[in-house]
Amino acid sequence: MAQYHFITVDVFTRTRFTGNQLAVFPDARGLESETMQAIAREFKYSEITFVLPPADPANTAEVRIFTPNAELPFAGHPNVGTGFVLAREDEVFGRKPGDNLRFEEKAGLVEVAVHRDATGAVSGTAIIAPEPLSVADSVPAERLASIVGLPPEGIATQNHAPLLLSVGVPFVVAEIRDIETLATATPDTARFAEAAQHYASLPGRLSVFLYVRPAATPWQLRARMFAPLGEIPEDPATGSASAALAAYLVSRETDPAETTEMTIDQGVDMGRPSHIRLRVTAADGGPSRVHVIGDCVEVMRGVLTV
Numbered sequence: 420m421a422q423y424h425f426i427t428v429d430v431f432t433r434t435r436f437t438g439n440q441l442a443v444f445p446d447a448r449g450l451e452s453e454t455m456q457a458i459a460r461e462f463k464y465s466e467i468t469f470v471l472p473p474a475d476p477a478n479t480a481e482v483r484i485f486t487p488n489a490e491l492p493f494a495g496h497p498n499v500g501t502g503f504v505l506a507r508e509d510e511v512f513g514r515k516p517g518d519n520l521r522f523e524e525k526a527g528l529v530e531v532a533v534h535r536d537a538t539g540a541v542s543g544t545a546i547i548a549p550e551p552l553s554v555a556d557s558v559p560a561e562r563l564a565s566i567v568g569l570p571p572e573g574i575a576t577q578n579h580a581p582l583l584l585s586v587g588v589p590f591v592v593a594e595i596r597d598i599e600t601l602a603t604a605t606p607d608t609a610r611f612a613e614a615a616q617h618y619a620s621l622p623g624r625l626s627v628f629l630y631v632r633p634a635a636t637p638w639q640l641r642a643r644m645f646a647p648l649g650e651i652p653e654d655p656a657t658g659s660a661s662a663a664l665a666a667y668l669v670s671r672e673t674d675p676a677e678t679t680e681m682t683i684d685q686g687v688d689m690g691r692p693s694h695i696r697l698r699v700t701a702a703d704g705g706p707s708r709v710h711v712i713g714d715c716v717e718v719m720r721g722v723l724t725v
Contacts, residue, residue: 431693431713439656441500442467459485487650493526493587495658502531502544503715526587543714548586552666568605584663606645628660638681655686656693666706675701
């Protein structure tokens with residue numbers, strides 16, 4: 420039997436026991452995919468990561484991301500948190516990690532910039548989404564409202580209908596009328612399953628990202644994310660969905676700024692407030708790169724015997 424060390428962190432927060440939980444195995448050599456999936460089921464966090472030596476020695480590591488029931492090609496908070504953990508290690512597979520990391524993932528290469536506080540301690544990271552924005556039609560607004568337990572008028576369609584957005588992982592994204600309506604959303608698992616079967620374009624692990632964009636503060640958003648088919652009733656923070664939405668909102672600007680900064684607060688309604696910062700750079704009239712930025716805090720360390 421072998422022992423595998425893990426570290427848990429809360430991501431998109433500076434306060435323990437808030438934000439989004441993540442477990443990181445900094446050296447997962449020897450673990451089979453089936454075992455990784457079993458460990459993810461045991462933890463029951465929205466995601467956990469397993470770190471392996473990179474195929475290309477110019478990169479920092481290969482990072483594999485698992486939910487309780489599936490492996491993901493990319494995700495936001497696992498990359499932010501894994502970067503935080505590895506940057507604080509003395510070495511990663513025989514090399515000092517430094518302040519610029521590169522992770523090999525199924526969706527592509529993920530660049531990670533390490534952030535430090537005034538004392539020089541690692542405080543968080545910023546990652547760049549690995550894929551350009553893709554946009555597709557999604558569930559009709561009335562059907563989506565029934566899936567998330569809202570009245571039809573709760574889905575705001577004056578700016579856009581519900582869409583399938585992705586910068587690495589697809590999400591059904593919809594604007595909600597106001598924060599009060601957002602707070603009442605209650606996912607219906609059976610209707611999630613029906614929609615995933617009925618609409619061929621939707622991923623089997625149907626994930627719905629709902630947001631409110633206040634008129635007074637259009638770049639300070641509130642959001643919730645539900646993925647009950649992936650055993651995630653609600654996610655405290657969803658960096659990949661936030662990145663896709665940020666890219667989409669900038670794409671709708673008539674003359675986007677060279678750099679657009681925005682924030683998304685998530686997890687408030689489930690008692691795990693998370694603060695996601697985003698930076699979108701534009702080129703040729705549209706989004707070119709999306710940075711997902713977050714603070715992290717360590718929670719605990721442990722050893723798993725397999």
